[in-house]
Amino acid sequence: MTVADARRRRERRRALRASLIALVSTVVFFGVLTALVVNAPGWATVQESFLNQQVFEDALPGVINAFWVNVRLFVTAEVLVLILGLLIAVLRSLPGPVFFPVRVLATVYADVFRAIPGVLVIFILGFAISGLGLIDPRTDAIWFGIIGLTFVYSAYVSEVYRAGIESVHPSQDAAARSLGLSRLQSLRYVVVPQAVRRVIPPLLNDFIGLQKDTVLVSFIGVVEIFRFAQIKQAAAFNFTPYMAVALVFIVVTIPLTRLTDWLIARDRRQSAAGARG
Amino acid sequence: MRTTFTLARIVAIAAVLGACTSAGATNAPSAAPSASASPSAAASAVPSASASAEACAKDSLAVVTPGTLTLGTDNPAYPPYFLENADGSKTDPWELGDPTNATGFESAIGYAIADQLGFGRDEVTWVVVPFANAFAPGVKTFDIDLNQVSYKPERAQTADLSDGYYFGNQSLVVMKDSPLASVTSIAALKDGVFGAQVGTTSYDAIVKLIAPTKDIKVYDTNDAAIQALGQGTIDGVVVDLPTADFITNVQLADSTIVGQFTGGTPEYFSAVLTKDSPLTECVNESIAALAADGTLDALASQFLPFQDTVPTFQP
Numbered sequence: 072m073t074v075a076d077a078r079r080r081r082e083r084r085r086a087l088r089a090s091l092i093a094l095v096s097t098v099v100f101f102g103v104l105t106a107l108v109v110n111a112p113g114w115a116t117v118q119e120s121f122l123n124q125q126v127f128e129d130a131l132p133g134v135i136n137a138f139w140v141n142v143r144l145f146v147t148a149e150v151l152v153l154i155l156g157l158l159i160a161v162l163r164s165l166p167g168p169v170f171f172p173v174r175v176l177a178t179v180y181a182d183v184f185r186a187i188p189g190v191l192v193i194f195i196l197g198f199a200i201s202g203l204g205l206i207d208p209r210t211d212a213i214w215f216g217i218i219g220l221t222f223v224y225s226a227y228v229s230e231v232y233r234a235g236i237e238s239v240h241p242s243q244d245a246a247a248r249s250l251g252l253s254r255l256q257s258l259r260y261v262v263v264p265q266a267v268r269r270v271i272p273p274l275l276n277d278f279i280g281l282q283k284d285t286v287l288v289s290f291i292g293v294v295e296i297f298r299f300a301q302i303k304q305a306a307a308f309n310f311t312p313y314m315a316v317a318l319v320f321i322v323v324t325i326p327l328t329r330l331t332d333w334l335i336a337r338d339r340r341q342s343a344a345g346a347r348g
Numbered sequence: 349m350r351t352t353f354t355l356a357r358i359v360a361i362a363a364v365l366g367a368c369t370s371a372g373a374t375n376a377p378s379a380a381p382s383a384s385a386s387p388s389a390a391a392s393a394v395p396s397a398s399a400s401a402e403a404c405a406k407d408s409l410a411v412v413t414p415g416t417l418t419l420g421t422d423n424p425a426y427p428p429y430f431l432e433n434a435d436g437s438k439t440d441p442w443e444l445g446d447p448t449n450a451t452g453f454e455s456a457i458g459y460a461i462a463d464q465l466g467f468g469r470d471e472v473t474w475v476v477v478p479f480a481n482a483f484a485p486g487v488k489t490f491d492i493d494l495n496q497v498s499y500k501p502e503r504a505q506t507a508d509l510s511d512g513y514y515f516g517n518q519s520l521v522v523m524k525d526s527p528l529a530s531v532t533s534i535a536a537l538k539d540g541v542f543g544a545q546v547g548t549t550s551y552d553a554i555v556k557l558i559a560p561t562k563d564i565k566v567y568d569t570n571d572a573a574i575q576a577l578g579q580g581t582i583d584g585v586v587v588d589l590p591t592a593d594f595i596t597n598v599q600l601a602d603s604t605i606v607g608q609f610t611g612g613t614p615e616y617f618s619a620v621l622t623k624d625s626p627l628t629e630c631v632n633e634s635i636a637a638l639a640a641d642g643t644l645d646a647l648a649s650q651f652l653p654f655q656d657t658v659p660t661f662q663p
Contacts, residue, residue: 085606090576092564113485113486114647119505119506120484120485120506123416135456151370155459181541197577198572198575198576201579201581202575202578202579202580202581204579204580208580208581209541209581210577212565214582231409249418289566290567290568290572291567291572292543292566292567292572292573292576292582293565294563294564294565294566297565298546299548300548301547301566302566304547304549305546305547305548306500306502306547307502308483308500308502308503308505308506308507309502309505309506346354
């Protein structure tokens with residue numbers, strides 16, 4: 072009993088010491104970093120240009136308001152991305168020689184749209200495709216942005232889905248087939264449901280990327296959060312509105328990244344438990 | 349013809365995105381402002397020129413490269429501010445216009461200011477300064493930046509802006525077959541979709557002078573706005589008159605200048621210098637001298653004659 076008590080006390084002391092060290096090292100680290108930045112020769116200028124409280128307060132309400140354009144962009148695009156990405160992945164996974172051209176097409180799609188920088192895809196859509204005259208040139212540029220983002224991100228997401236599909240053990244498919252399901256039925260009812268569940272964390276990761284890339288749509292004339300900040304910046308000759316944009320994205324994105332990390336950790340725990348069982 | 353969209357053009361536009369923002373500016377009544385908007389340009393000539401004569405002596409000027417006046421502007425350097433050489437050549441790395449030949453409005457102004465400060469033709473060098481970089485904090489690579497920067501009080505917070513060396517109006521460019529092509533009043537423009545380059549007074553002119561009912565489209569470059577105009581995404585582009593002249597003559601076939609806007613706050617082009625530069629007062633004195641001896645007006649009518657020929661919008 073006394074031995075256990077002593078051990079518990081020792082452990083408590085060790086834990087306390089660890090916390091103290093962590094605290095001190097954190098304070099010292101950030102203290103030194105802050106001192107370095109604040110005492111840098113250009114600090115006053117940079118502070119005035121990037122961290123001007125007056126400009127920040129003036130810009131923030133408008134910045135938040137402009138962010139709703141981005142919300143429209145990434146919510147609409149995400150829905151389309153999840154559908155189109157899964158379609159491409161399934162097409163790439165179709166078995167049998169008959170589907171060879173389909174597989175080639177899906178592969179080319181994924182390769183091309185991952186190869187071209189997103190900003191160029193949006194630019195080409197917004198300035199070239201819209202100029203063909205096939206659709207009303209007055210179509211709101213936001214739609215070309217949504218389509219462009221959907222093309223780029225569905226290519227990435229199709230790869231995520233495909234990795235998920237390939238991670239499902241072949242015995243699952245074999246078992247389904249032996250029960251009389253067709254190849255497509257096996258894909259639909261056995262493989263894809265398991266695959267999708269496994270890739271939710273990486274899908275969330277791509278969703279975060281998509282959120283941030285909505286600012287690229289500013290390039291084709293849409294006044295969204297980044298463009299709005301740019302207008303403010305140019306009017307005030309002060310870069311602080313960009314910091315407001317950064318803050319909005321931090322507030323929106325970090326909870327999602329935490330959720331993603333938590334899901335990944337939970338999955339790892341579950342699969343480890345599964346392996347033991 | 350120009351509206352045919354080639355891959356080369358996409359790449360070209362993409363290449364100048366962000367960096368190139370030769371922002372247009374000004375929507376002042378062209379006659380009044382030299383007296384009202386820039387009192388020092390007219391008034392300071394007599395008292396301060398003599399007062400700081402030795403402070404502005406060539407050898408006592410704090411310039412980036414001793415013995416040389418370093419002027420900056422964006423690349424491409426657009427006509428009519430910068431013109432190519434008579435034989436069509438340009439000094440590397442300049443595109444479209446060549447600042448080093450003293451032809452083109454701002455090139456000529458640059459050399460005229462240099463002359464006032466005591467620098468000869470061969471004592472002037474030009475460096476490329478992207479529009480936004482002129483105001484970014486940090487060490488400047490130029491002494492004086494001439495890039496069609498219109499004066500704004502907010503802008504003067506991060507950089508020194510000289511007195512005005514050009515006073516002109518914003519104008520509206522549309523396609524010749526547009527219903528707006530024959531419009532003479534601002535009231536008739538309300539339902540149009542208009543575009544402008546980000547961060548310009550052209551954008552402000554749309555907001556304040558037209559106040560359209562539809563969303564304004566904002567582009568990184570005038571080139572992108574012009575492309576959108578050419579393919580019918582927008583009804584019109586607002587730019588300053590000299591830029592409008594270049595667009596309708598060179599950049600976009602079948603486009604036309606509908607009119608120029610008067611009213612609003614008088615605005616004018618300023619040279620950009622480092623914040624609190626001792627050179628600024630000397631440049632202001634040079635500009636005042638050039639205004640007083642008629643050089644500014646002469647250069648404006650030589651390189652920018654259109655300001656008198658484009659009709660003015662009624663309210």
